[in-house]
Amino acid sequence: MDLKFLDFEQPIAELEAKIDALRFVGADSDINISEEIDRLTKKRDSVTRGIFASLTPWQVVQLARHPQRPDTLYYIEQCFTDFQELHGDRMFAEDRSLICGLARLEGRPVALIGHEKGRDTKERIERNYGMTRPEGYRKALRIMRLAEKFSLPVITLIDTKGAYPGVGAEERGQSEAIARNLFVMAGLRTPIVSVVIGEGGSGGALAIGVADRMLMLQYSIYSVISPEGCASILWKTAEKAEAAAEAMGVTADRLQKLGLVDDVIAEPLGGAHRDPKAMAETLKNALIQSLADLDALDADTLVRKRREKLAGYGVFKEG
Amino acid sequence: MSWFDKLMPSRIKTEKRRRSVPEGLWVKCPGCSAQLYRAELKRNLFVCPKCNHHLRIGARERLEWFLDPEPREEIAADLEPQDPLKFKDSKRYRDRLSQAQKETNERDALIVMAGALKRIPVVAAAFEFRFMGGSMGSVVGERFVRGVRHCIEHKRPMICFSASGGARMQEALYSLLQMAKTSAALAELAEAKLPYISVLTDPTMGGVSASLGFLGDVIIAEPGSLIGFAGPRVIEQTVKQTLPVGFQRAEFLLEKGAVDMIVDRRRARDEIAAVIAKLMNLPQPDEEPIEPTSPTLPPATPEPSTSANAA
Numbered sequence: 001m002d003l004k005f006l007d008f009e010q011p012i013a014e015l016e017a018k019i020d021a022l023r024f025v026g027a028d029s030d031i032n033i034s035e036e037i038d039r040l041t042k043k044r045d046s047v048t049r050g051i052f053a054s055l056t057p058w059q060v061v062q063l064a065r066h067p068q069r070p071d072t073l074y075y076i077e078q079c080f081t082d083f084q085e086l087h088g089d090r091m092f093a094e095d096r097s098l099i100c101g102l103a104r105l106e107g108r109p110v111a112l113i114g115h116e117k118g119r120d121t122k123e124r125i126e127r128n129y130g131m132t133r134p135e136g137y138r139k140a141l142r143i144m145r146l147a148e149k150f151s152l153p154v155i156t157l158i159d160t161k162g163a164y165p166g167v168g169a170e171e172r173g174q175s176e177a178i179a180r181n182l183f184v185m186a187g188l189r190t191p192i193v194s195v196v197i198g199e200g201g202s203g204g205a206l207a208i209g210v211a212d213r214m215l216m217l218q219y220s221i222y223s224v225i226s227p228e229g230c231a232s233i234l235w236k237t238a239e240k241a242e243a244a245a246e247a248m249g250v251t252a253d254r255l256q257k258l259g260l261v262d263d264v265i266a267e268p269l270g271g272a273h274r275d276p277k278a279m280a281e282t283l284k285n286a287l288i289q290s291l292a293d294l295d296a297l298d299a300d301t302l303v304r305k306r307r308e309k310l311a312g313y314g315v316f317k318e319g
Numbered sequence: 320m321s322w323f324d325k326l327m328p329s330r331i332k333t334e335k336r337r338r339s340v341p342e343g344l345w346v347k348c349p350g351c352s353a354q355l356y357r358a359e360l361k362r363n364l365f366v367c368p369k370c371n372h373h374l375r376i377g378a379r380e381r382l383e384w385f386l387d388p389e390p391r392e393e394i395a396a397d398l399e400p401q402d403p404l405k406f407k408d409s410k411r412y413r414d415r416l417s418q419a420q421k422e423t424n425e426r427d428a429l430i431v432m433a434g435a436l437k438r439i440p441v442v443a444a445a446f447e448f449r450f451m452g453g454s455m456g457s458v459v460g461e462r463f464v465r466g467v468r469h470c471i472e473h474k475r476p477m478i479c480f481s482a483s484g485g486a487r488m489q490e491a492l493y494s495l496l497q498m499a500k501t502s503a504a505l506a507e508l509a510e511a512k513l514p515y516i517s518v519l520t521d522p523t524m525g526g527v528s529a530s531l532g533f534l535g536d537v538i539i540a541e542p543g544s545l546i547g548f549a550g551p552r553v554i555e556q557t558v559k560q561t562l563p564v565g566f567q568r569a570e571f572l573l574e575k576g577a578v579d580m581i582v583d584r585r586r587a588r589d590e591i592a593a594v595i596a597k598l599m600n601l602p603q604p605d606e607e608p609i610e611p612t613s614p615t616l617p618p619a620t621p622e623p624s625t626s627a628n629a630a
Contacts, residue, residue: 163549165548165553166554167554167558170566171575175547176577179498180534183505183534187510206495210503222492224492234408235409247491248491306503307506310499311500314500316399316457316458
């Protein structure tokens with residue numbers, strides 16, 4: 001698959017094109033050009049490092065939404081084994097924007113919940129671009145309760161623009177569905193590890209993101225409202241999304257500095273999509289480590305600590 | 320009118336006329352367009368005496384009426400909002416805050432009070448919509464949680480009147496996490512088996528609706544209130560169709576099974592006290608006499624109307 005380059009990656013794209021051209025020539029000629037390829041590859045890497053060393057929040061937003069960014073389906077395949085998808089909320093419908101099921105992580109059974117945006121147009125429509133409706137959140141809730149009953153840890157992978165703003169979603173109680181998940185997750189007597197793998201959009205993300213360990217991939221974003229939404233309300237134009245992304249502090253490193261996420265998982269050079277396998281490996285190790293840390297706590301302590309953490313969110317002055 | 324007055328351009332004339340009437344003495348009812356005398360409207364809890372339209376009411380005024388006169392103690396009143404992100408859009412968040420504080424005389428958008436409802440000890444909270452659209456930031460979340468803690472400590476029920484556009488964007492992710500924080504506190508309240516009555520008033524949207532708003536043991540809506548997750552404009556832009564009449568209004572929610580009942584503001588004390596008394600196995604509280612200024616007060620159990628003042 002051809003790599004897609006973002007605007008700010010153009011210098012990398014140019015070098016990549018040169019390398020490709022040389023490889024093409026090299027394949028059917030006697031001239032030894034491997035030295036030149038080596039030189040260009042090194043140059044490409046250093047240019048990439050340079051660009052990625054000082055990404056603006058808006059550039060990170062674009063990376064988090066990259067069409068080739070590894071998604072929940074990819075990580076299910078790479079980090080887990082024996083995945084069995086479980087469908088439906090038992091009340092209304094199956095919501096394909098949120099994948100739920102049972103799997104094994106290094107042999108250990110876990111409950112898995114993750115947003116899936118879809119990879120091509122047809123899939124994106126089927127999966128509603130990863131925007132979940134109430135039935136999706138209620139399915140997730142059912143799986144979380146199942147996990148609690150059988151003492152399985154819950155792993156959630158977050159990648160959504162936000163909860164779906166549609167007529168049916170409102171009619172079926174979008175607010176109630178999200179609120180109920182927050183309420184139940186705050187007291188769930190089994191470990192919860194959440195990872196923002198792409199976009200963490202608002203209540204739609206939080207509805208599966210109340211966790212004992214809140215992790216973010218390095219170039220993922222997490223925010224109260226999409227930069228476009230924020231811009232169109234506060235700046236009166238969605239074109240100010242870049243400024244909004246800056247102002248809200250949506251990036252993993254900023255949020256970690258603010259103490260709102262527990263850990264940031266480093267991505268391969270150039271972002272997760274440049275080396276998905278390596279990314280999956282790092283993610284898998286982070287998940288195993290997080291669960292191992294939480295295993296030490298009994299259910300009472302786990303819930304107490306989770307609640308203490310939730311109660312600690314916020315900045316205000318007393319008196 | 321003298322010949323000179325007639326010569327004056329109409330714009331100047333209107334200026335002059337407007338100045339002669341003090342600002343806000345008369346209020347136009349958004350429901351029936353009747354001109355209402357403000358003092359009288361206030362006596363009627365900002366419910367239009369002509370058409371029963373529920374206008375917005377300030378948080379303090381609401382609690383003032385809702386709680387018994389004695390005892391009353393405000394919870395976490397001294398909390399002051401901060402600007403952890405140094406947020407700036409067309410205006411600085413700091414400036415927006417001080418402007419809102421000046422306009423409302425409140426420090427933030429939620430007021431929480433320990434008090435009594437028909438002599439039942441309760442904690443009641445109310446959102447001040449005029450304070451940055453009743454948006455929920457760190458102070459709102461913390462005050463709510465301290466209210467809930469007070470309930471658990473003193474074995475009291477919690478009541479919250481929501482009126483909010485949602486999470487406060489200027490506190491970004493801190494605001495989003497207030498949803499989880501308030502919901503977690505309510506989970507503890509539920510474990511203590513204490514009632515939580517959530518009253519959704521106009522408007523209750525976004526992050527407030529999708530957390531403490533819809534977690535009530537009993538959920539009450541005020542007539543005609545706009546209640547939902549996504550705003551109507553966002554939905555219209557997404558689905559590219561015009562929304563049905565009455566969409567996301569209280570009556571619509573009742574029909575869809577999202578709320579337990581719609582209660583006229585003037586009956587809120589009676590209805591909420593009666594619910595709480597039953598849930599806590601207390602004797603039925605006395606009904607209060609109907610205010611003489613409310614000739615249009617509906618019967619105790621109003622027929623739910625589906626289309627009323629929904630437009």
